[in-house]
Amino acid sequence: MQIATWNVNSARARTERIVQFxxxxxxxxxxxxxxxxxxxxxxxxRLEEIGYKVISHGLNQWNGVAFAYKAELEPEDxxxxxxxxxxxxxxxxxxxxxxxxxxxRLWSLYVPHGRALDDPHMQYKLEFLDRLAxxxxxxxxxxxxxxxxxxxxxxxxxxxxxxxxxxxFETHVSAPEREAFSAFDQIGYSDLHRDFVPVGxxxxxxxxxxxxxxxxxxxxxxLSSPELTDRISAGSIERDERKGETPSDxxxxxxxxxx
DNA sequence: ATGACTCGACTATCGAGA
Numbered sequence: 001m002q003i004a005t006w007n008v009n010s011a012r013a014r015t016e017r018i019v020q021f022x023x024x025x026x027x028x029x030x031x032x033x034x035x036x037x038x039x040x041x042x043x044x045x046r047l048e049e050i051g052y053k054v055i056s057h058g059l060n061q062w063n064g065v066a067f068a069y070k071a072e073l074e075p076e077d078x079x080x081x082x083x084x085x086x087x088x089x090x091x092x093x094x095x096x097x098x099x100x101x102x103x104x105r106l107w108s109l110y111v112p113h114g115r116a117l118d119d120p121h122m123q124y125k126l127e128f129l130d131r132l133a134x135x136x137x138x139x140x141x142x143x144x145x146x147x148x149x150x151x152x153x154x155x156x157x158x159x160x161x162x163x164x165x166x167x168x169f170e171t172h173v174s175a176p177e178r179e180a181f182s183a184f185d186q187i188g189y190s191d192l193h194r195d196f197v198p199v200g201x202x203x204x205x206x207x208x209x210x211x212x213x214x215x216x217x218x219x220x221x222x223l224s225s226p227e228l229t230d231r232i233s234a235g236s237i238e239r240d241e242r243k244g245e246t247p248s249d250x251x252x253x254x255x256x257x258x259x
Numbered sequence: 260a261t262g263a264c265t266c267g268a269c270t271a272t273c274g275a276g277a
Contacts, residue, residue, distance in 0.1 A: 009276085010266055034276085036266065061267045062275075113276065155277075172277065205277065206264035214261090217277070243261050249276085 001102060001257045002027040005151035005222060006241075007110070007203075007250035011035040011056075011066065014248055015043040018068070019050055021241065021252060028070050029101050030252070031108035031151040035064035042066065057097045065097040065108040065152070075099040082135045086127040088112070095128070104228065104257075105139065109152035114171040122171065125155065129180035137187040140225050147228040150189065153203075153220050153250065156181045158191075161199060162218035164210075172219065184223045192222040192255050196235035203250045204242055211242050222255050231257040 004027045008014045011032065022030065030052075035042065039056045047054055053071050057080045058064030069075060079098040087093075095110040109132070112125040132150065139148050156177045160166045166173055185191075201216030210216060224232070234256035241251040 013266065034266090115275090115277090169277080203277075204261090209261090209263055212261045212263090219277080240261095246265090247261095249265080 001029075001104070001259065002254060003029045003031070003104075003106065003149065003151070003222070003257065004252045004254040005031040005033070005108065005220060006252035007033040007153040007220060007248060009034050009036070009248040009250065011037055011042050011064075013246065015046050017241070017247065019046060021238075022047070022052055022068065023050055025238075025254060027254060028073065029106060030068045031097075031106060032066045032068065033064075033108060033110040033153045035066050036061050037064060055097065055099060057094045059091075059094045063094045063110055065094060065110055067097065067099055067106070067108055069101060073101050075101055077105075082107070082132060083138075084131045084134070086124060086131060088121070088124050096132075103147060105146065105148045107148075107150050107152070109150055109154070111153060111155045113155050114177065117170055117174055122176075126176055126180050129154075129183070133180075133183040133187060136184065136189060136223075136225070140188065145227045146225055147231070148189075148225040149192070149228055149255075150184070150223040151221075154181060155219055157217050157219055158182070159218075162201070164201075164215035164217070172217065188226050189223040190226075190229045192224045192229065192232050193235040193237065193253060197237050200237045200239065202237055202253060206249050220250055220253050222253060228257070233258050
């Protein structure tokens with residue numbers, strides 16, 4: 001099974017990009033973030049034409065998460081939030097979508113940005129990660145041998161080498177954020193791509209020629225439970241997806257799992 | 260070239276992104 005994650009920065013603006021990616025890679029499940037639409041606005045018909053179905057969760061033009069999956073798969077136990085997922089301004093935002101495919105529990109996740117170190121959004125981000133780690137820990141404790149993948153835009157660069165200039169950034173590289181990210185390692189989850197692609201970015205800002213200058217950030221990850229980590233046979237960052245007409249500012253990350 | 264932001268929204272500036 002091949003799974004992928006991609007912050008598409010609008011499902012509607014990126015429809016043909018998504019279609020071409022699915023046709024080119026033939027992935028079984030694609031977790032998407034920042035779909036920026038409600039389910040009734042998602043271009044479901046276009047994906048059905050190429051043999052994929054869609055589950056999406058979006059409240060408005062912000063955030064939004066989804067799965068595109070091969071039509072023959074049957075997702076189970078769909079959840080549009082995880083237990084104790086924090087709210088922002090009394091709203092549980094569309095930042096998490098869970099579904100089980102062929103016995104593998106997948107979460108499509110769009111971790112809050114944080115905005116600034118002293119912004120309330122940063123506390124929201126840290127709480128979101130803390131409660132996500134709690135849930136991830138519960139999943140493997142309650143189901144020993146459970147295969148779980150936390151897939152998405154974590155909005156954290158864990159290593160200095162994951163950004164083009166660590167001094168340029170305040171958020172995404174701070175100690176509290178990296179500590180929150182390392183909690184997943186402490187409960188046994190692994191970065192599924194680091195061994196295959198030790199160096200490389202997944203995001204380049206649209207501004208200031210960031211992509212031509214290769215000034216990016218590595219902030220999109222697949223964090224896997226031990227039993228799923230045992231199945232990984234290849235991983236890639238699809239850097240070429242940042243090229244061409246109207247790309248997302250993020251590129252897809254693909255994981256190949258043995259059967 | 261991979262080239263100087265982009266998206267969707269109260270359609271015209273603006274919040275948000277990172």
